[in-house]
Amino acid sequence: DAGVIQSPRHEVTEMGQEVTLRCKPISGHNSLFWYRQTMMRGLELLIYFNNNVPIDDSGMPEDRFSAKMPNASFSTLKIQPSEPRDSAVYFCASTLPPASTGELFFGEGSRLTVL
């Protein structure tokens, strides 16, 4: 079975540009999480969905960030406009709920560099 698939693996863009990161969760998983990883702040949960519905977006840093899950097999994380401080590795993870007792399956990440 395919794991969590993220694209692009690497993105280099200039400040002010729009960035869209994509995620395909494992089939049958109905919880999806977006994380951001930086050296300074470690792993931060940005938002998570259950059954395509955003449940907790308290980790989304500001209005420049938005996430959608239009169906069970696809999610996007959008940054508009991007800033250099958004440079990080963004991970998508999926699981069968409840995540608190189960196993999160992570994608390989999207490394974003904003110049």
Next chain:
Amino acid sequence: GDSVTQMEGPVTLSEEAFLTINCTYTATGYPSLFWYVQYPGEGLQLLLKATKADDKGSNKGFEATYRKETTSFHLEKGSVQVSDSAVYFCALGGGSEKLVFGKGTKLTVNP
């Protein structure tokens, strides 16, 4: 709120050395505890877990025991290999859907 504290890294060991990475937690109720591992250039993957007090999780020679009295879940391995070089994350699953992760400990094993 729930939180996880793990030892600061980086940790550098020689092959076949004994490894301990400390992890303590703060939580209400009876959380599940996890260790995740991140190899270079990859996402995190579950290494082991324990769902109740005194449970021992084990995998690939790694072990951790859920100690409620000391609120700890320390990761140990008797003899590390170069291939164990990675970042290790302790995590807690409480009442919500979210896992709470520690900041990670980078391990480098030299031949």
